[in-house]
Amino acid sequence: METRNTIQKQTILQAVKELANHPTAEQVYEKVVVKLPNISRATVYRNLSNMADRGLLQRIGVPGGADHYDHTLQVHYHVLCTHCGALEDIWLEKPAKNLMELANEKSTFSIQSYQLVFNGVCPCCEAKQRKENPIQ
Amino acid sequence: METRNTIQKQTILQAVKELANHPTAEQVYEKVVVKLPNISRATVYRNLSNMADRGLLQRIGVPGGADHYDHTLQVHYHVLCTHCGALEDIWLEKPAKNLMELANEKSTFSIQSYQLVFNGVCPCCEAKQRKENPIQ
DNA sequence: GTGGCTGCAAAATGTTTGCACGGAT
DNA sequence: ATCCGTGCAAACATTTTGCAGCCAC
Numbered sequence: 001m002e003t004r005n006t007i008q009k010q011t012i013l014q015a016v017k018e019l020a021n022h023p024t025a026e027q028v029y030e031k032v033v034v035k036l037p038n039i040s041r042a043t044v045y046r047n048l049s050n051m052a053d054r055g056l057l058q059r060i061g062v063p064g065g066a067d068h069y070d071h072t073l074q075v076h077y078h079v080l081c082t083h084c085g086a087l088e089d090i091w092l093e094k095p096a097k098n099l100m101e102l103a104n105e106k107s108t109f110s111i112q113s114y115q116l117v118f119n120g121v122c123p124c125c126e127a128k129q130r131k132e133n134p135i136q
Numbered sequence: 137m138e139t140r141n142t143i144q145k146q147t148i149l150q151a152v153k154e155l156a157n158h159p160t161a162e163q164v165y166e167k168v169v170v171k172l173p174n175i176s177r178a179t180v181y182r183n184l185s186n187m188a189d190r191g192l193l194q195r196i197g198v199p200g201g202a203d204h205y206d207h208t209l210q211v212h213y214h215v216l217c218t219h220c221g222a223l224e225d226i227w228l229e230k231p232a233k234n235l236m237e238l239a240n241e242k243s244t245f246s247i248q249s250y251q252l253v254f255n256g257v258c259p260c261c262e263a264k265q266r267k268e269n270p271i272q
Numbered sequence: 273g274t275g276g277c278t279g280c281a282a283a284a285t286g287t288t289t290g291c292a293c294g295g296a297t
Numbered sequence: 298a299t300c301c302g303t304g305c306a307a308a309c310a311t312t313t314t315g316c317a318g319c320c321a322c
Contacts, residue, residue, distance in 0.1 A: 063197025063199050063203065067199065077239070079239065079243050079247055081245065082248075088244075090242050090243045091242060092239065092242060102228050103215065103226050103228065106226050106228060107226045107256070108224075108258070109215040109217060110256050110257050110262060113255045114253065114254040114255060115199050115251075115253050116235075116252045118239050118243070118247045118249070118250040119249045119250060120247035120248055121248070122245050123244050123245070126246060
């Protein structure tokens with residue numbers, strides 16, 4: 001039950017912190033494999049998942065795509081660029097409590113959490129779009 | 137570009153309406169294959185996805201799980217039972233506009249939509265839990 | 273020394289795609 | 298007659314799992 005302090009775990013956690021920008025398991029693997037050439041993807045997946053369950057990381061579930069991981073533990077939200085897949089933070093104060101309360105009032109389920117991802121277009125992709133199709 | 141009226145499409149749409157309870161593509165397939173024994177899963181996936189894109193159905197993206205489809209077109213939300221996977225409606229009026237506005241104010245992305253799924257325990261599973269572990 | 277953790281390969285899951293054929297228009 | 302939609306199989310993406318050996322404790 002207690003957790004052993006392996007080099008793999010340390011390196012994975014460090015990688016998420018250094019990458020900062022909500023890496024996927026694959027991106028973490030690519031960063032970690034430089035330092036530990038023999039590490040397996042399974043180890044990366046296992047550890048990221050464990051750490052998220054223990055609250056050392058936040059898991060960002062993206063419907064239809066790979067999970068991302070966030071070293072920031074404070075409650076906040078994310079936008080996904082529908083063009084390039086970039087994922088960015090959004091800091092909102094209000095919805096956190098409201099949503100849970102509202103939902104619990106209206107549902108027979110006892111609601112414990114929720115997953116919210118916004119979809120949009122990042123400034124970079126918006127600029128490209130405008131260049132290709134200046135009308136509209 | 138215009139859409140042909142095949143038996144497959146008709147049957148798939150009808151199946152989603154009859155199943156009502158937010159079926160996955162696989163569940164739709166199982167319902168449809170009874171009437172059309174030669175239909176392919178690919179056809180079901182393709183048509184569900186197309187119909188969602190055209191606004192004939194709503195796609196409910198569930199992180200880490202299969203997409204569900206909803207024949208109801210009005211804006212509403214969903215809870216997923218973390219025990220049995222049951223998916224149920226939640227009807228909230230307020231958040232719809234608020235969330236989009238708030239997020240757009242706080243982000244450099246131009247946000248067009250969002251995906252929100254609540255996680256909880258359904259009454260049925262809650263009862264089971266209580267039976268197995270009456271303490272707490 | 274023990275048993276949790278790792279690496280590997282294989283499997284599982286959900287979905288998409290290339291292609292030849294058939295049917296709706 | 299066109300050419301979109303279908304069925305099939307294979308590919309794809311992401312994640313999980315079984316198992317033998319290893320290493321942190």
